[in-house]
Amino acid sequence: MKVAALHLFNFLDYAQMRGVTPQRVLTPLQLNNLDKQDINQLIEEAEIYKALNWVQDELKDDLWGIKAGNFLTLKLLGLIYQISLQVTTIEEAFHYLQSYLETTLPLVKMKTTTTAEQITVLMQIENEDKKINRIILENVLTIISREITLMVTGEFSFSLTSPYYTTSYPSHWKKEDYFTISFAPVLLKAALRKRPVEQxxxxxxxxxxxxxxxxxxxxxxxxxxxxxxxxxxxxxxxxxxxxxxxxxxxxxxxxxxxxxxxxxxxxxxxxxxxxxxxxxxxxxxxxxxxxxxxxxxxxxxxxxxxxxxxxxxxxxxxxxxxxxxxx
The missing domain is CATH 1.10.10.60 (Homeodomain-like)
Structure with a gap:
């Protein structure tokens, strides 16, 4: 399975802020041929796991997936924001998001369940590297929660869950058996045909x-x-x-x-x-x-x-x- 190299570079951008330069990660793994500017470049799943394991060993911070998600929000903001101007329902927005993940990060499987009271999005990765799966999934959920906040009208209340939750996690997180984000049905800005004031x-x-x-x-x-x-x-x-x-x-x-x-x-x-x-x-x-x-x-x-x-x-x-x- 191949993954868009841009996801690896998103993680490396954050790691660099913590003193781990991309070269220190890519050189030992013989990945110096990767081009950060090529948004269509793909790498093997095994390569991104080796790189993320290397960064994990350097940072020694179990929450760095969440922190990278907060740091890298702006990287994906353009895509999600443009989607938010076109769609009128949260279901439609997640359809586009799921298509994006399937294309660029296919190892992440996404399932959305909708009721009158709550929308729940479950994320999972079907391999055995639980340590790095945690980093990736908590990262993706963090990014999604921030992007939805920009897409909806009014106040937005949501809950994030992780099997690894401890009291050191940020607010909105709690402990469950799966990686999920859940929230009450919301009205998107586009449904009101109103552009946000921050342009x-x-x-x-x-x-x-x-x-x-x-x-x-x-x-x-x-x-x-x-x-x-x-x-x-x-x-x-x-x-x-x-x-x-x-x-x-x-x-x-x-x-x-x-x-x-x-x-x-x-x-x-x-x-x-x-x-x-x-x-x-x-x-x-x-x-x-x-x-x-x-x-x-x-x-x-x-x-x-x-x-x-x-x-x-x-x-x-x-x-x-x-x-x-x-x-």
Whole structure:
């Protein structure tokens, strides 16, 4: 059975944030011929298991599948988001998702059960490597839970289950005999013919471009924190607890490492918000309220206060100046 190499590289992107470079994994396994840019490239199931076992031995973190799922959400966001704009039922959305998995990750089998009260999606892999199956399945479930959150209207409550659950798992997880996600039937955004205010079709490529630019700049810890924050955005930037957990650190340890580089989490957060804001200003689709929402401000007034510190004027005047300079 063959698997799309992009899934391996998704895992390796996260491992790199934890200090395990792709070369350290691929070279001993003679997989250096893999091309990260080739989305159609396939590898043998045995090869991806060898690679993931190697990373597991390096990280020594049983929850790294979940953490990689949170880190890599943006990688699959484009596909799921585009689906969400077309379909009107959750059943239809999962039909497309199942087709995607069957094509790119066929070792994962998916079964959906729907009742009037609950939708349950069961995931399983039919081989004997339970350690890596756990990593893969918890990763896939984490990604799915985050993508559905973006697809539905209003609040979304869901439950994730794993046979390996302990109290160290994130919220929403509990112990059951199988790997599942379950939730009450929900109404998709497309069913209301309403595009989400954050206009993710515009944000996604900009976020990804910024991530690649940051990766090319340097290997400082501050830069790793920036890449992690952008990769975990949905589109809100994550807080220090989420970023620390993804990097297998406590918030205090993360702050200390940043202080050694004369930086802080707050400085990085504000710098990224300013960069994202600069992009949003150039798109008339974003009102002041929408921009404040995307950047994580509870009230537009708080956003405007920060904006004036960044740019020295109000959003309306800065936007008008940008328009005048482009004409």
């Amino acid at each position: 993710l079709d515009l944000l996604l490529p900009e976020y990804l471009k910024l991530i690649e630019t940051l990766k090319a700049l340097d290997q400082s810890f501050s830069n790793k924190v920036k890449v992690t924050m952008l990769a975990m955005s949905d589109p809100h930037l994550p807080d220090i607890t989420a970023v620390s957990d993804a990097l297998y650190l406590t918030p205090r340890s993360l702050q200390r490492k940043l202080e050694r580089e004369n930086s802080s989490f707050r400085e990085i957060l504000l710098d990224l918000k300013k960069q994202i804001c600069s992009f949003l200003l150039r798109h008339k689709e974003y009102s002041i309220t929408s921009m404040s929402y995307v950047l994580g401000y509870a009230e537009p007034a708080a956003f405007i206060h920060s904006f004036k510190k960044w740019f020295g004027d109000s959003p309306e005047r800065v936007r008008q100046n940008l328009r005048n300079s482009s004409t």
